[in-house]
Amino acid sequence: AQKITQTQPGMFVQEKEAVTLDCTYDTSDPSYGLFWYKQPSSGEMIFLIYQGSYDQQNATEGRYSLNFQKARKSANLVISASQLGDSAMYFCAMREGEGGADGLTFGKGTHLIIQP
């Protein structure tokens, strides 16, 4: 079974609209971390936002927020007021177990295209 599922291979959104990118995860570990990264066409991986499994509040970073629904095992990324520069691949990732060890497991990504 996939640990991280991103069900939207691609999305087209009008500029200035809000965007929700879906991510569901699968783990039996009580301690885990969830991350979103952005990969523009230039190739670099840019960290956007983090949510720990014990965090009580949804994470926010500027225009990015994470809609964390623990019971449903979902961690959707919300981008408010989308901009042309938001066009990129977006990856959801998870760290399982106690932090500090083990790499991240990534989803297959969502290709977001912002249209003017």
Place this chain on the structure above:
Amino acid sequence: DSGVTQTPKHLITATGQRVTLRCSPRSGDLSVYWYQQSLDQGLQFLIQYYNGEERAKGNILERFSAQQFPDLHSELNLSSLELGDSALYFCASSPGRIEEETQYFGPGTRLLVL
């Protein structure tokens, strides 16, 4: 700029050859991670080092090896290269503590095996 540096940016080599990819973590980070991104496998975790010691292993092939040096830079060695090893190889670093576990990625090394 994440503060993680990787060299070289691009590498073209032939099947059967051996290459070394280099990574310098962000200042103060003790953990280094290596990832491979390919079209068919997506982004895969290969291996992690913490303060010079191997800490976790992912889907790393036996033909691949890595190490972290006393100055905390890391090298990923890929040997007996095959066409399927063509990929974008990322290094990431983090402080290595649960309260600061975000991994920051370098720009990557794009490897092409011909």
